[in-house]
Amino acid sequence: MQFNKQLEKIKTYEPGLPIEEVVREFGIDPSDIIKLASNENPFGCSPKASEAVAQSAHLMYRYPDDTMGELKGKLAQKFGVGTQNLIIGSGSDQIIEFLIHAKAETKILINEITFAMYAIYAATKGVEVIRTRGMEHDLEQFYELYKSENPDVIFLCTPNNPTGDALRRDEVYRFLEKIDSDTMVVLDGAYQEYTAFKDGDYAIDAKDITKRFPNVIYLGTFSKAYGLGGMRVGYGVASEEIIGALYKLRPPFNVTTLSLVAASAALEDEKFVTDAIEKNFEYMKEYETFAKEHDGIEYVESYTNFITYLFEKSDSSEIAQKLLKQGIIVRDLKGYNLNAIRTTIGTREQNQRFLNALENLLGS
Amino acid sequence: MQFNKQLEKIKTYEPGLPIEEVVREFGIDPSDIIKLASNENPFGCSPKASEAVAQSAHLMYRYPDDTMGELKGKLAQKFGVGTQNLIIGSGSDQIIEFLIHAKAETKILINEITFAMYAIYAATKGVEVIRTRGMEHDLEQFYELYKSENPDVIFLCTPNNPTGDALRRDEVYRFLEKIDSDTMVVLDGAYQEYTAFKDGDYAIDAKDITKRFPNVIYLGTFSKAYGLGGMRVGYGVASEEIIGALYKLRPPFNVTTLSLVAASAALEDEKFVTDAIEKNFEYMKEYETFAKEHDGIEYVESYTNFITYLFEKSDSSEIAQKLLKQGIIVRDLKGYNLNAIRTTIGTREQNQRFLNALENLLGS
Numbered sequence: 079m080q081f082n083k084q085l086e087k088i089k090t091y092e093p094g095l096p097i098e099e100v101v102r103e104f105g106i107d108p109s110d111i112i113k114l115a116s117n118e119n120p121f122g123c124s125p126k127a128s129e130a131v132a133q134s135a136h137l138m139y140r141y142p143d144d145t146m147g148e149l150k151g152k153l154a155q156k157f158g159v160g161t162q163n164l165i166i167g168s169g170s171d172q173i174i175e176f177l178i179h180a181k182a183e184t185k186i187l188i189n190e191i192t193f194a195m196y197a198i199y200a201a202t203k204g205v206e207v208i209r210t211r212g213m214e215h216d217l218e219q220f221y222e223l224y225k226s227e228n229p230d231v232i233f234l235c236t237p238n239n240p241t242g243d244a245l246r247r248d249e250v251y252r253f254l255e256k257i258d259s260d261t262m263v264v265l266d267g268a269y270q271e272y273t274a275f276k277d278g279d280y281a282i283d284a285k286d287i288t289k290r291f292p293n294v295i296y297l298g299t300f301s302k303a304y305g306l307g308g309m310r311v312g313y314g315v316a317s318e319e320i321i322g323a324l325y326k327l328r329p330p331f332n333v334t335t336l337s338l339v340a341a342s343a344a345l346e347d348e349k350f351v352t353d354a355i356e357k358n359f360e361y362m363k364e365y366e367t368f369a370k371e372h373d374g375i376e377y378v379e380s381y382t383n384f385i386t387y388l389f390e391k392s393d394s395s396e397i398a399q400k401l402l403k404q405g406i407i408v409r410d411l412k413g414y415n416l417n418a419i420r421t422t423i424g425t426r427e428q429n430q431r432f433l434n435a436l437e438n439l440l441g442s
Numbered sequence: 443m444q445f446n447k448q449l450e451k452i453k454t455y456e457p458g459l460p461i462e463e464v465v466r467e468f469g470i471d472p473s474d475i476i477k478l479a480s481n482e483n484p485f486g487c488s489p490k491a492s493e494a495v496a497q498s499a500h501l502m503y504r505y506p507d508d509t510m511g512e513l514k515g516k517l518a519q520k521f522g523v524g525t526q527n528l529i530i531g532s533g534s535d536q537i538i539e540f541l542i543h544a545k546a547e548t549k550i551l552i553n554e555i556t557f558a559m560y561a562i563y564a565a566t567k568g569v570e571v572i573r574t575r576g577m578e579h580d581l582e583q584f585y586e587l588y589k590s591e592n593p594d595v596i597f598l599c600t601p602n603n604p605t606g607d608a609l610r611r612d613e614v615y616r617f618l619e620k621i622d623s624d625t626m627v628v629l630d631g632a633y634q635e636y637t638a639f640k641d642g643d644y645a646i647d648a649k650d651i652t653k654r655f656p657n658v659i660y661l662g663t664f665s666k667a668y669g670l671g672g673m674r675v676g677y678g679v680a681s682e683e684i685i686g687a688l689y690k691l692r693p694p695f696n697v698t699t700l701s702l703v704a705a706s707a708a709l710e711d712e713k714f715v716t717d718a719i720e721k722n723f724e725y726m727k728e729y730e731t732f733a734k735e736h737d738g739i740e741y742v743e744s745y746t747n748f749i750t751y752l753f754e755k756s757d758s759s760e761i762a763q764k765l766l767k768q769g770i771i772v773r774d775l776k777g778y779n780l781n782a783i784r785t786t787i788g789t790r791e792q793n794q795r796f797l798n799a800l801e802n803l804l805g806s
Contacts, residue, residue, distance in 0.1 A: 079624055079657055081544050081687045088690045096507040113504075122503045131700070132496035138704055139486045139669040140477075143460040168532060171693055179566070180445050195693075202543070202691060260443055293443055305503040308699025323445045326452045327566060329535055329559075335672025336495070336700050340502055 084204045095407050104403060111405040114422040114432060116307065117239075117269075117384045121357070121425070123305035123340070124350035130343035131336050142335045149338050152345045153313060158285040162318045165325060168332045170268060170297040170312025175199045176324040177231065177295060177314070181262045187229035189215050191414045193239045193266065205230075213378070213416070214243045217253045224257065232257070235266040236282065237273050240411055240420045242380030244273050244280045254291050262320070263294045268312075269382040271303035275355045276381050284315040292317035302383060303351050304344045309337040358383045358423050365423065368433050372440060386411065388418040397439055404435055448568045459771050468767060475769040478786040478796060480671065481603075481633075481748045485721070485789070487669035487704070488714040494707035495700050506699045513702050516709045517677060522649040526682045529689060532696045534632060534661040534676025539563045540688040541595065541659060541678070545626045551593035553579050555778045557603045557630065569594075577742070577780070578607045581617045588621065596621070599630040600646065601637050604775055604784045606744030608637050608644045618655050626684070627658045632676075633746040635667035639719045640745050648679040656681035666747060667715050668708045673701040722747045722787050729787065732797050736804060750775065752782040761803055768799055 097111050114120075122128075150161045157164075167173040174195055178186065182205045188196045190209045197207045208227045210219040215238060224232060234253075237244035250265070257263055267273075267282050274281035284296040295316035301307040311333055314324065344350075365385045369377040374391035389397070394417045398410035409420040421432060461475050478484075486492075514525040521527075531537040538559055542550065546569045552560045554573045561571045572591045574583040579602060588596060598617075601608035614629070621627055631637075631646050638645035648660040659680035665671040675697055678688065708714075729749045733741040738755035753761070758781045762774035773784040785796060 079545075079626065079683055079687075082547055085544060085687055085690050096505070096509065098507040098511060099509055102511070116505050118505060119503045122500055125500075128499035128502060131499040131502065135492035135495040135499075136486055136489075138492060138495065138672045139483050141460070141480050141482060141665075141671045142674075143462040145460065145463055147462060147466070168693075169695065171695075175693065180449060181443075183446055262443065301505075307505045308502045310506075310695060310698050319443055323443075323449055326449050329532075329539065331533065331535075331674060334674050334698055334701055337698055 084202065087201045087204070089198065089201065095402070097407070100402065100405065100407060104405070106405040111407065112424060112428045112431060113407045114424050114428060115407040115409045117302060117382070117422045118307045119302065119305035119354055119383070120422065120428060121305065121350075121354045124344050124347035126347045126350070127306065127340045127343040131340050134336060134339045137335055140335060142331050142333060142338055144330055146333065146338060149342045152342055156345065157315055159288055159315055160318075163288055163315055163321060165314045165321050165328065166333055167312050167314070167328070168310040169301060170266070170299045170314070171195050172332060173295075173297055173312055173314040173324065174264070176327040177262065177264065177320075178203050178205065179327050180323045182230045185227055185229040186231045186233065187220065187223050187227065188233045189235065189238065191238070191241060191416060192233065192235045196233050213241055214238070215245055217245070217249060221253065221256060224261070229261065231262045231264060233264045233266060236280070237269045237381040239268065239382070240384070240409065240414060241378050241386050242382045242384060243378050244381035246279055247282060248279070250282065254294060257293065259293045261293060263291070264297060265294060266297045268297065268299045269302055270298065271351060272355055272358065272383055273381040275352070276359060280381060288315055288317060292319060295320055300341045300344060303355060304341070305350070305354070306337070306340050306344060309334070309340050311337050311341040361426060361429050362423050364429055364433065365421070368436075384420050384422045386416075386418050386420045388416065392440065393417065394419050397436070400439055401432070401435055406432055406435055408432070448566065451565045451568070453562065453565065459766070461771070464766065464769065464771060468769070470769045475771065476788060476792045476795060477771045478788050478792060479771040479773045481666060481746070481786045482671045483666065483669035483718055483747070484786065484792060485669065485718045488708050488711035490711045490714070491670065491704045491707040495704050498700060498703045501699055504699060506695050506697060506702055508694055510697065510702060513706045516706055520709065521679055523652055523679055524682075527652055527679055527685060529678045529685050529692065530697055531676050531678070531692070532674040533665060534630070534663045534678070535559050536696060537659075537661055537676055537678040537688065538628070540691040541626065541628065541684075542567055542569065543691050544687045546594045549591055549593040550595045550597065551584065551587050551591065552597045553599065553602065555602075555605060555780060556597065556599045560597050577605055578602070579609055581609070581613060585617065585620060588625070593625065595626045595628060597628045597630060600644070601633045601745040603632065603746070604748070604773065604778060605742050605750050606746045606748060607742050608745035610643055611646060612643070614646065618658060621657065623657045625657060627655070628661060629658060630661045632661065632663045633666055634662065635715060636719055636722065636747055637745040639716070640723060644745060652679055652681060656683060659684055664705045664708060667719060668705070669714070669718070670701070670704050670708060673698070673704050675701050675705040725790060725793050726787050728793055728797065729785070732800075748784050748786045750780075750782050750784045752780065756804065757781065758783050761800070764803055765796070765799055770796055770799055772796070
C-alpha cells in the first residue's frame with residue numbers, strides 16, 4: 079500500500095525507557111530500578127490529586143467535560159487571564175502539534191539542541207526546520223535567522239530541554255519586541271515553575287506576555303512540577319485570536335475525565351509543588367559538587383528538575399548503557415549531538431545511588 | 443495573524459452536552475440530570491477497572507509505558523492477532539486521525555449519515571469528502587462511488603452511528619473482495635460488542651479481516667461496552683504494513699497511565715460487559731414498544747446501545763430542547779439532516795424517565 083509521502087520523513091520520538099521495558103529487557107527487579115530519564119517529579123504527585131482521582135474512578139464511563147470549565151477556571155485565576163485565553167491539551171505536546179498545523183506553512187525556527195517534538199511535528203506537516211548553532215539559545219542568531227529565513231513560527235524553550243539553561247526575561251522581551259505581529263513565537267515554559275523559584279529574573283509571566291504580544295503563546299504543563307506526567311495535561315496561554323485558531327484543531331475529548339480531575343486537584347495543593355521544587359534545588363547541589371570534584375565532567379547550570387553532564391573523557395552512550403544494566407535509567411544525549419547525559423534530580427536516595435554508580439564507572 | 447488556509451474549512455465537532463454544562467446553563471441539580479446523549483455505558487465501568495485505577499492513582503507522576511506492552515498483549519490475545527497488528531489511540535478517534543493523515547491524499551468516501559469525525563479530520567487535512575445518499579449504508583452505492591471517484595480511504599461504520607443499523611458480515615466481505623489493495627477500507631466497529639451479541643451474522647471478526655484483507659483496518663474502543671468513555675482508549679487492528687505507517691504519526695504518550703491501567707483491568711472482566719449488553723437489549727424493547735404504540739415515531743432497528751427515533755409529526759430539535767429543560771440530555775440529529783433524536787439506552791429508571799417525559803411532550 080502506498081502512503082502519503084510525508085510519512086517517509088518522519089522520525090519517531092524516542093521517549094525515556096519505561097521501567098516496564100527495563101524489567102523485560104534486563105530482568106531487573108522493578109523495585110531495584112530508578113528512572114531519572116523523563117524528568118518526572120520524583121516525589122510523585124499531590125496526595126490531594128491521587129485522592130480525588132481514586133474517588134472519581136467510578137466516573138470513568140463518562141466522557142470528559144469537554145468545556146473543561148473547572149480546570150480552565152482555575153488556570154485562568156492562577157494566571158490572571160480569561161478562559162478565552164486558554165487551551166488545554168493532551169500534554170503541551172498537543173498544543174505544539176496544533177500550533178504547527180495552524181500556523182507553520184513553510185518553516186519553523188528552533189534552537190540547535192532543544193525539545194525534539196518541535197521538529198517531529200514539523201516533519202508531520204512537511205515543514206522545514208531551521209536551527210541556530212550551539213547548545214544554548216542565542217537570541218542574536220535567532221534574530222538573524224528570523225530576518226533571513228522568515229519562519230512562520232519561532233520556538234524559544236526556556237528553560238531549555240534537554241540542557242536546563244534559561245533565558246532572562248528582559249532578554250526575551252527585547253527579542254519579542256523585534257518580531258513582527260504575523261510571526262508566531264512560542265515560549266515553552268514546561269519547567270518554568272522551577273525557573274521562577276530559582277531566579278525571578280528568568281521567570282516568564284504568561285499574563286503580561288499575552289497582554290503585550292498578541293503573536294506569542296506561552297506553554298505550560300502539569301507533567302513536571304505538578305507531578306502528573308502520566309495524565310497528559312498541558313496548556314497554552316495566548317491572545318483570543320491564537321486560542322481560537324488552535325481550538326479548531328482540537329479533537330473532542332482530548333483530555334481524559336480523570337486527567338481533568340487530577341489537574342484541578344493538583345492546583346489546590348501549591349505547597350506540594352513548592353516543597354518538591356525546594357528539595358529539587360537543594361539536592362541539585364550534590365550533582366554540582368560531584369561534577370566540580372570530577373575531572374572531565376562539565377555541567378550546565380540548570381533552571382529545571384534535571385541536570386546535564388557533559389563528558390570530556392568518557393562516552394555518554396557507554397555510561398548510560400552501563401547505568402542501565404544496574405537499573406538506573408538516564409537520558410543519553412548522543413542523539414542530540416552532545417556527549418552528555420541528562421539526569422532527573424531524584425529523591426535523596428536515588429541521587430545517591432546514581433552518583434555512587436557514576437563514581438564507580440568513572441573510576442574503573 | 444494569518445493562519446493556514448485549511449483552518450477556514452474546519453467545523454468543530456459538537457459533542458453531547460456534558461452534565462456540567464446543563465447544570466451551569468439551566469441551574470438543574472446535577473442529581474436530577476440524566477445524560478443519554480453520548481452512548482456511555484449506563485452501568486458505569488467494571489468495578490475491577492475502577493479499583494485498579496484507585497490503587498494506581500499515586501503513579502500518575504510517571505509517564506505511561508509507551509510500548510503499551512501489557513494492554514497490547516491482552517488485546518492481541520483477545521483478537522488472536524500479533525501485537526504488531528495493533529495500535530492504541532486516545533479513543534479510536536485518534537486512529538481515524540492517523541489513518542486520514544497517513545493515507546488520504548485527495549478524497550475519502552463515507553456514508554451520507556455517519557460518525558462526524560471522519561469528515562472533520564478530512565477537513566483538517568484538506569481532503570474532499572464523498573458521500574453516498576441515504577441513511578443506511580448501501581454498499582452498491584459505495585461501490586459505484588469507489589469506481590467513479592477513486593477515494594483513498596473508504597469508511598464503513600458498522601453498526602452505524604448515529605443510526606444504529608449494521609451491515610451483514612457476508613455483505614461486507616463481498617464488498618471488500620471488490621476493492622483494490624491500494625485503497626484503504628476502515629471498518630469502524632465501535633459498537634461491535636453489541637452487534638455480535640445481538641446477531642452473529644452481523645459480527646465482524648478482526649482477525650479474519652486482517653488475514654484476508656491487508657488493506658483493511660478494524661477499529662474498536664473501550665468507550666462503549668467497556669464503559670471507559672472518559673479515559674480515551676481505542677485501537678486499530680490491521681496488517682503490519684498499515685500499523686507501521688500509522689505508528690509514524692502516533693505522538694508519544696498518547697494514552698494516559700491510568701487509561702492503560704483501566705483498559706487492561708476492564709479486559710479481565712468480560713462478565714461486566716456481557717451483563718451490560720444483555721440488559722441493554724432487554725431495555726431496548728421498551729423503546730421499540732413505545733415507538734410502535736405512538737403514531738409518528740419510526741425507529742431504526744439498532745445493533746448498538748442507542749436507538750434513533752425518527753419523527754413524522756414533531757420537530758426533533760424542539761423535543762430535544764424541551765427534554766433538556768427537564769434535565770434529560772439526548773442527541774438531536776437535525777445537524778445530520780434527520781428529524782430524529784438519538785437516545786442511549788440507559789438504566790431502567792433513566793429509560794422510564796425519558797419515555798414518560800416524551801409521552802408527555804407528544805401528548806401536549
